[in-house]
Amino acid sequence: MPFHVHESLAVPDLPAASRRNDHVAPLILTELNPLQVVDSIAVDAQPLELMTFGTVREVCPKCQRGGLKLVLRQSSVRIAHLFCADCTSCFDAQYPDGAPALTI
Numbered sequence: 508m509p510f511h512v513h514e515s516l517a518v519p520d521l522p523a524a525s526r527r528n529d530h531v532a533p534l535i536l537t538e539l540n541p542l543q544v545v546d547s548i549a550v551d552a553q554p555l556e557l558m559t560f561g562t563v564r565e566v567c568p569k570c571q572r573g574g575l576k577l578v579l580r581q582s583s584v585r586i587a588h589l590f591c592a593d594c595t596s597c598f599d600a601q602y603p604d605g606a607p608a609l610t611i
């Protein structure tokens with residue numbers, strides 16, 4: 508059986524989201540209420556430790572700074588979201604066609 512090797516070999520292994528092949532389209536960001544996103548923000552007065560999963564290229568719609576962090580679901584996080592450390596806002600991200608961009 509012939510094995511066709513396309514130039515896709517040169518493409519690095521990308522996360523599942525890019526398999527849609529439209530990862531160059533800008534995401535639509537919608538601000539989320541942090542209280543709906545994160546559990547028990549100040550219950551025990553401990554700083555909330557968020558595990559982030561890298562930085563996305565989107566710019567914060569509120570403070571116009573880059574470097575939004577991807578935060579996936581974890582013990583104290585109910586909804587995967589993008590987090591802006593500059594204005595401590597949380598955003599949902601969708602593709603222009605309305606498909607969620609942050610679900611795995």
Ligand SMILES: [Zn+2]
Nearest residue numbers: 567570591594
């Ligand atoms: Zn911001």
